[in-house]
Amino acid sequence: MARRPVSAASGVDERLLAEATRLFAKRGFDRTSVQDIVEAAGVTKGAMYHYFGSKDDLLHEIYGRVLREQTARLEKFAASEAPAPRRLKAAAADVVITTIENMDDVKIFGQSMHLLAPGKQRAVRAERRKYHEQFRALIEEGQRDGDFRTDVPADLVVDYFFGSVHHLGVWYRRNGKLSPGQVAEHYADLLLTSLNDKETAE
Amino acid sequence: MARRPVSAASGVDERLLAEATRLFAKRGFDRTSVQDIVEAAGVTKGAMYHYFGSKDDLLHEIYGRVLREQTARLEKFAASEAPAPRRLKAAAADVVITTIENMDDVKIFGQSMHLLAPGKQRAVRAERRKYHEQFRALIEEGQRDGDFRTDVPADLVVDYFFGSVHHLGVWYRRNGKLSPGQVAEHYADLLLTSLNDKETAE
């Protein structure tokens, strides 16, 4: 029932995905009608149902892309030779930057994931969990190396940090006084500092 | 046009608000019909429209309550005699606990605020900004006193922390391995630690 894009190059599906992303972020999933999307993409409803099995499919596909890309980026940072704290900081800063650069995707995550059909929701959650686990592994590595405090659970820290990151969509304004790079630096710094060993610190 | 409950004791409006909160959190605002709400509350649609001008009004009223309560709590903590870091930590831990205890409200905030009519959305945002500012004032006080680092903007820290707090609704499970108190302690600790002055610390 859920047909997949036949080819990534056909253009029509790309346009549909792009417009859907924009509209979902702007008005919310339920407030965006299939009609709105196809009009914005300049195609007909029939065409959309040719490429995507349903409106839900569209949302699911948007999530899929974002997660695939994020995971790929994180893997690059995690694989470097540097010590854990340095790798973690770089990865954290990077995730902030990419989040800001793909704000629409992030907004959709926060506002619409709960609207996905249960099955697809589970799939997305599982994917995201894998992503979080890679991040957690970095923290745990730092804890084992004695670089990070151990009195706070690594996965709680991950949730703590990603909460902040997702929240960027709520407060960050492109034309505000902080550049994406500055926010990334502050966020990564706050994360690293909060992992400082207290014994050492005092 | 938007009629308000005349008295908090009439019962019908209370019941409507309670059921609406529960359902909005569970299914999302757009997926919850007025029919669902009135059925759950055991009243007729007409009665609902007697007390609330619209479905939006219901959501707005829910936000209003939460914000009024949160602001009241924060004021208590901010007013104590203790030094800023202690007051901040207590307030931070408290906000985590109350967030967990009122998870439905918090979920609704994250998922549905963008669905409010623009005017009401502005009103809620303004109210929340006032709340954030009280929090920021505490951090700035600590910075002035030399207790906190000053190389990170206080309002960025506030957004960083409240991002984490709102995210609780996404990951925290009541029957998980961490009690609300433990999460609160960790969160407040991470916040305070991340504000440690580096010069002093290293």
Add this chain to the structure above:
Amino acid sequence: MARRPVSAASGVDERLLAEATRLFAKRGFDRTSVQDIVEAAGVTKGAMYHYFGSKDDLLHEIYGRVLREQTARLEKFAASEAPAPRRLKAAAADVVITTIENMDDVKIFGQSMHLLAPGKQRAVRAERRKYHEQFRALIEEGQRDGDFRTDVPADLVVDYFFGSVHHLGVWYRRNGKLSPGQVAEHYADLLLTSLNDKETAE
């Protein structure tokens, strides 16, 4: 079921009638809610239902007033001593002026009479017929006296003229270039001229 105003002096019923007239003319009967009327009059719904049995009653009462007044005026003109053409012309001019002065009533007649309950509609029609008949009698008198042509049925002329009069509500603007008196003079003149005997005229 249909309670009548207890007293014409109580004030509340007067206010209700006045506001209802204004609103019915402005938005139409069906688009004006009982709520709108009572709010404009500064009373509650209960009060309105105390004085008037229904929304229909309100409309019916408005018609009643207009017709009573119009009939009274016409009787005065018809009863004078002057020859029929002069009396007709005076009556015609007067009906134009009063129509302009009570534009709201006239608009309501044109737009909402068909919305009355059938029984009440019949009653109003009967009343209006009586009014038209007085007018027709004037014309017939002129025809018998040899002042008016006889090759056109008097009642057709009455309908012809009152069509024009009711239409004033559609086109006449108070601040236009013609004063009510000028319009009245033209209308009465057109009526009288159109009744000129052709044989004599040519």
Add this chain to the structure above:
Amino acid sequence: MARRPVSAASGVDERLLAEATRLFAKRGFDRTSVQDIVEAAGVTKGAMYHYFGSKDDLLHEIYGRVLREQTARLEKFAASEAPAPRRLKAAAADVVITTIENMDDVKIFGQSMHLLAPGKQRAVRAERRKYHEQFRALIEEGQRDGDFRTDVPADLVVDYFFGSVHHLGVWYRRNGKLSPGQVAEHYADLLLTSLNDKETAE
């Protein structure tokens, strides 16, 4: 937003328009529900909203047709070679006949135009003004030629006459004693006579 019938031949839109006309004339616009219309036309509500953007659109389209047809007819009469009075009389008689033959349309005009959305109302008024202006031009031509009196403004005469014409919907009964042709002859005659030059006449 307001989709228009793609083709006049599809049938469904024709049927909707015909039934809507019949029902609006009989019960009034506000008292006719979309449900009533689609049931009478034997289609579903969805189908109706496929062809017409709203109930208002339906009404607007009805007006559009009538005006287009009327204008076309008038142009034919105005273009003939005869002297102005003869052309005016023919046009006036024709408008009476077509009005009687399309009584439903005319009733709707009188009773429901004020219910149209302001924008559409303006559009219809503008169209009708153009129609009136053609009529007025005929009268002015007769005035210039010395065939008609000049002491009464031509546009007042137009409103005077069309008031009578619209009023036909209120009083004319098909099975009454006057045929449409007879009424048309009387009306046109009254109009022409009322334009007679008094000097000449007396």
Add this chain to the structure above:
DNA sequence: TATGAATGAGAATTCATTCAT
């Protein structure tokens, strides 16, 4: 690959009226 007509279920909201007080 694409169209666009058609469906049918459900959405929020309005409203005249009643009635206990």
Add this chain to the structure above:
DNA sequence: AATGAATGAATTCTCATTCAT
């Protein structure tokens, strides 16, 4: 004489999806 809470039926309109072409 007046209130205001409550009803319940009706109303317009939206929308994801299907299907013959």
